[in-house]
Amino acid sequence: MIGLVLRLAREVAESEQIDLPEDFDSDTRLFGDTGLLDSLGLVSLVLSVEEAIEDLTGVSVALADERAMSQTRSPFRTVRSLSEYATALSEESVAGSH
């Protein structure tokens, strides 16, 4: 999942014409004062991850629901945290679909 999110974050940054830092990795902050993306970039990334999960698993997940928005430590802060959150949610959805 981390590889997938890294790739999608790169794609979003490219399409938004944002320069990637040299040390871009799974711990790079995705948004906030020192984050890679602005709010629209983050929306694009979250939607791209949702779509990729649907393509891989056949199950549609909503990453940006109230739960994610209300968590004090946002699951969207880094590539790693977004990947972990997406993995947990897609496993929940796949289990729920059986």
Add this chain to the structure above:
Amino acid sequence: MPDPIEPPVTLITGTSRGLGHDLARHYLGRGHRVVGCSRQPAPWSADGYRHFEVDVAEEGQVREMFSAIRKEFGRLDHLVNNAGIAAMNHALTTPNSTVDRVLRTNVGGTFACCREGAKLMRKRRFGRIVNLTTVAVPLRLEGESIYAASKAAVETLTAILAREFAPFGITVNAVGPMPIETDLIRGVPAEKIEALLARHAIPRRGEPSDVANVADFFLSERSALVTGQTLYLGGP
């Protein structure tokens, strides 16, 4: 931007009959690939027309339809949120089950389709969304409190989504027809329709082609700066 070679994909909700059916035929005639939906199977078919059995009030069904559109067509250029239900009754005899039903379809359904549609449109940085409203909103029509309130919500959605979707090249507008001869108003007494028409600058019934004319304008590539607008027909 739209592909000059591939015909555009246009989704119209509520296409089994009435205005939705006429709009679907209109855009098929213009060479669009038209996707439609209704709660029942379509009682008609045509080359280039793809139908989904979907109740727009059911979010899961809406998501599945858009997922299928993404897989089958890979894009969406236009969305016309036509599906809607009316409730014409005095407030004192309107139960909340009617309120829930009307809001779920007219507001929830329109919102879900706008959201899922914009997800598809954003990738190509181009999209046109047209929502259907009604002259019952500006005319404050008695007997249509819940229907008109649901459409007032659609107008507000239109104005706010226009702002939220603008960075993705997507425009969102609404058209409010005067009474048109469709199933939606079939049960309304003729004298009530006449009294309603009398409150318009041009007091005659509209035709589906009058709505199509406005939809053409909103869907046009050239209308890139036209967004967040609600346009009423007949001058209510």
